[in-house]
Amino acid sequence: xxxxxxxxxxxxxxxxxxxxxxxxxxxxxxxxxxxxxxxxxxxxxxxxxxxxxxxxxxxxxxxxxxxxxxxxxxxxxxxxxxxxxxxxxxxxxxxxxxxxxxxxxxxxxxxxxxxxxxxxxxxxxxxxxxxxxxxxxxxxxxxxxxxxxxxxxxxxxxxxxxxxxxxxxxxxxxxxxxxxxxxxxxxxxxxxxxxxxxxxxxxxxxxxxxxxxxxxxxxxxxxxxxxxxxxxxxxxxxxxxxxxxxxxxxxxxxxxxxxxx
Numbered sequence: 001x002x003x004x005x006x007x008x009x010x011x012x013x014x015x016x017x018x019x020x021x022x023x024x025x026x027x028x029x030x031x032x033x034x035x036x037x038x039x040x041x042x043x044x045x046x047x048x049x050x051x052x053x054x055x056x057x058x059x060x061x062x063x064x065x066x067x068x069x070x071x072x073x074x075x076x077x078x079x080x081x082x083x084x085x086x087x088x089x090x091x092x093x094x095x096x097x098x099x100x101x102x103x104x105x106x107x108x109x110x111x112x113x114x115x116x117x118x119x120x121x122x123x124x125x126x127x128x129x130x131x132x133x134x135x136x137x138x139x140x141x142x143x144x145x146x147x148x149x150x151x152x153x154x155x156x157x158x159x160x161x162x163x164x165x166x167x168x169x170x171x172x173x174x175x176x177x178x179x180x181x182x183x184x185x186x187x188x189x190x191x192x193x194x195x196x197x198x199x200x201x202x203x204x205x206x207x208x209x210x211x212x213x214x215x216x217x218x219x220x221x222x223x224x225x226x227x228x229x230x231x232x233x234x235x236x237x238x239x240x241x242x243x244x245x246x247x248x249x250x251x252x253x254x255x256x257x258x259x260x261x
Contacts, residue, residue: 004171004191006261007039008243008254009085011052012076014107020071021204021246023214023221033246035074035107037082038198039089039257040189044167045097048082048118049187049198051111054145055081068106068139082110089257098166100174102200102245103181104130105217109145120146121166123176124155126183137181137219156185177202177231179224180215186231188238194261195240202227205247 014035018026021033038049056064057074058081065072079088086093096115101122102108112120130141156164156174164174173188180201187198201217202224203209209228218224235242241261244250255261 003041003043005041006189006191006194006196007041007089007258008256008261009037009039009052009082010080010251010256011035011037011082011085011110012074012080014053014246015073015075016071018216020216022207023216023218025213025216032075032248033204034248034251035076035246036243036251037108037110038187038189039086039091040172041091042167042171046091046095047098047100047166047172048086048096048111048115049100050102050108050200051082051099051114052076053081053107054110054112054142055083055114065106065142066139068142071139072106074107083114085257100166100172100185100187101126102186102198103184104146105140105181105201106142106145108200109142112145113148113151119152119154121154121156121164121174123161123183123185124157125178126181126185127153127155129182140181140217161185175231175234177227179218179220179222179227180204181219182223184227186227188234188240189261190238191261195238196261197231197235197238197240197242199228199231199242199244201245202231203242204245206242206244206250209242209244 018029037052166172
C-alpha cells in the first residue's frame with residue numbers, strides 16, 4: 001500500500017445548461033462544469049479512471065461529437081487531455097495496465113485506447129446499452145470511442161460487478177451505481193494517507209449527494225437516488241472523502257496534480 005497514490009487531474013471544462021446538471025432548474029441558463037479524471041499509481045500496475053474529454057475534441061469538437069456539440073461544448077486545451085498530462089507528470093503510458101470507466105458518456109472516454117497495455121473495465125450493462133441506447137440518451141455516447149474490437153475489455157456483471165476489488169488488496173474497488181446511466185460505477189480508493197470515494201456521476205454535485213437536488217442527466221431517477229444511498233453506506237463504513245463528479249465549488253477545494261491523496 002505504501003506506493004499507492006491517487007492523483008486528480010482535469011481535462012478542461014464542459015459548457016452545458018444548468019438543467020443538464022440540476023433537474024428542472026435554471027431552464028436554458030448557461031452552466032460550466034469541471035471534467036476531472038484520476039490516476040492511481042499502484043505497484044501492480046497504474047490505473048486511469050475515465051480520462052475525461054477525449055483529445056479529439058481539442059481541435060474540432062463539432063466534428064468529433066457531432067450533434068452532441070450543439071448541447072455540450074468542451075473547453076480543453078492541447079496539453080489538457082489525459083495522455084498529455086500523463087506525459088507531463090512523468091508517467092510512462094505503458095505502465096497503465098487498467099482503464100476503469102465509470103460509464104461511457106462522451107466526457108468520460110478520454111483514456112480509451114490511449115494506453116497500449118491497458119485492459120478496459122466497465123459494467124457489462126453499460127457497454128451493451130451504449131451500443132444501442134434509447135433515443136433520449138443516444139447523443140451522450142460516441143460509439144467510435146468504445147466500439148473498437150482491438151481493445152481488451154473486462155465486462156463486470158452480476159455479483160462480480162457490484163463490489164469488484166481490482167487487485168484483491170482493497171485499494172481499488174468498483175461499486176455498481178446505476179441511475180445516471182444504466183451501468184454506471186463509482187470507485188472507493190484506499191491509499192496509505194486517505195480513503196476517497198469517487199462518486200463520479202452517481203453524484204454530479206454535492207447537492208445531489210446531500211439530497212438537495214436531483215440530477216439533470218439521468219436514465220433512472222429512482223436508481224440514481226438509491227445509488228447515492230448505497231454510497232452513503234460505503235462512505236460511513238470506510239470514513240472516506242467523497243468527491244462529486246462535476247462540482248465546481250468542491251473541485252476548487254480538492255488536492256489536484258501534482259499533489260495527491
